[in-house]
Amino acid sequence: MTARSPANADRWPGTVVAIQANFSSVQLDASNATAQPDSGSLKLLCVRRGLLKKLGQQVMVGDRVEVEQPDWQDRRGAIATILPRKTALDRPPVANVDQILLVFALAEPTLDPNQLTRFLVKAESTGIPIQLCLNKQDLISDQQAKHWQHRLADWGYRPTFVSLRQDSPQVDALTAQLQGRISVVAGPSGVGKSSLINRLIPAQTLRVGAVSGKLGRGRHTTRHVELFELPQGGFLADTPGFNQPDIQCSPEALGDCFPEIRQRLADQSCQFSNCLHRDEPGCVVRGDWERYDYYLTLLDEVLAQQQTLDEQRNAEATEKVKVSADGKLQHEPRLAAKKYRRPSRKARNQAFQEICYDLSDAEDLSQLEDLEDLGLE
Ligand SMILES: Nc1nc2c(ncn2[C@@H]2O[C@H](COP(=O)(O)OP(=O)(O)OP(=O)(O)O)[C@@H](O)[C@H]2O)c(=O)[nH]1
Ligand SMILES: [Zn+2]
Structure with missing residues (x-):
């Protein structure tokens, strides 16, 4: 974590740990502690500076930010800068994730290689490194x-x-892997994710980490993502959002999600550069390895997905699909030029309410210009 430099002495670096409506909960870096008593491990409820809003810069959980004008009494502040993101996950929406901690059980529920493959491929498709943790070792033999x-x-x-269930020294190894990093916990139900998080983050920390007031929503609602600070530094995101392993990647990219395929292609090349490793001549991937059949099954899935997407795109280009009052789909020709269409009343009301919400939090009055832009002044 970066220390404060004299050049930005009035700005406080921190990490966004939760977002609700227009507020971000920012955990200030421990290095701030010397400047303000009690400010290390302090969370401030922050709004976005008007300029960031004008630039259309959204805040994400996991973002590294700089906070201005902290009000230590009320624990409030304003986000002045969002630092460049290293990575940005879509589901769950978390920035700067260093690794995905994939948790499975060795038994109860039975370790299913097909299900494990789906989760692994889903995790691999993000391009973020994976730590695989197999729990419930006490239930199986050496x-x-x-x-x-x-x-x-x-x-x-x-x-x-x-x-x-036992005092496993390997948990310490896991702790070391998580230290100083942002990790997203994923895995199917019942494998011990909650038990692991409780072990890694003692109850005291969790209680302190709980958000309150305007941010106070349950940590298991789908929309809500929250980072929990680890005692040794670093954060864990526990989110159900990742847990439906629907694989969304192009057929060409699927091979990259299998280490076995990456390994084969590191040593040699297929005859065709766009080989999908099915029945093409001169393929070096096809062969007698355990997960090859899983690869073929997933390939069929992503090929079917791509076909559906292509069909949708073609239809969207020429017509608009509407659902009528009796639930039937109606196809209408698309209006030619966007600028002739007025935003719907609903969309305008929604935008208006969002801006009012912001204004009620008295960030600054420059947002009045946003109202003008929308023709709502
Ligand atoms: N035998 C054994 N049981 C364990 C172990 N870890 C967790 N359990 C049990 O497994 C069950 C599920 O654990 P949880 O921590 O709730 O699992 P989870 O992955 O959070 O489950 P969801 O909340 O459904 O996603 C509980 O009854 C735990 O007590 C372990 O190492 N060994
Ligand atoms: Zn091939």
């Missing part, structure tokens, strides 16, 4: 653990085996 270790090594993964 021999079974070895079997999974070798099997997953063939897939290209080196998981951390843990048991949250």
Whole structure:
């Protein structure tokens, strides 16, 4: 985390840990502690400076920001700068994620290689590094653990085996992997994600980390993403948003989501550069490896998806689909030029309400110009 420099002495660096409506909860860096007593590990409820709004810059959970004019008493401030993002996940919407912590159980529920593959491919498709954690080691024999270790090594993964029922030293190894990083926890239901988070973040921290007032929504609502600070530094995002592993990537990109394929293509090349590794001649990927059939199944899925998308795009280009009062789809020709269409009354009202909401928080009056832009003055 960056320390404050004299040049930006009135700006306080921090990380956005939650967003609700127009407010961001910003956890200030611990390095601020010397400048303001009690400001380290302090959260401020912040609005966006008017200029950021004019530039159309949205704040995301995980964003590194600089806060101005902190009101230490009321714990409020204004976000003056959003620093460039290293990464930006879509679902869940979190910026600067360093790794995805994928949690599965070795038993109860039974470790299903097909389901694990779907989650792994989904995680790989983001391009963000993956840490695989296999929990409930206490429920299987050493021999079974070895079997999974070798099997997953063939897939290209080196998981951390843990048991949250026992004092597992491997949990410390996991702690070290998470330190100083932003990690998103993902995995199916019942594998022990909550148990792991409770182990990694003692109850005290969680209580302190809980948002209040205007930000106070449950941490398990789908829209809500929140980062929890780890005692050793770093943040964990626990979110259900990631947990439907619907694979959305192009057929050409799917191969990149399998370490086995990456490995084969690192050593040699297929005859055709756009090879999808099915039945093309001169393919170096096709062959006798465990997950090849899973690859083919997922390939069929993404090919079907792409076809649907192409059809939708073609239809959208020439016509508009509307749902009539009796639930039937109606096709209408598309209006030629956008500028002749007035925004709907609903859209204008919504935009108006959003701006009023902002104004009621008295950020500054420059947003009145936004009203003019919308023709609502
Ligand atoms: N035997 C055993 N049981 C465990 C272990 N870790 C968690 N459990 C149990 O597994 C069950 C599910 O754990 P949770 O932590 O709620 O799992 P989760 O992944 O958060 O589940 P969801 O909230 O449904 O997503 C609970 O009954 C835990 O007590 C473990 O290491 N060994
Ligand atoms: Zn090929």
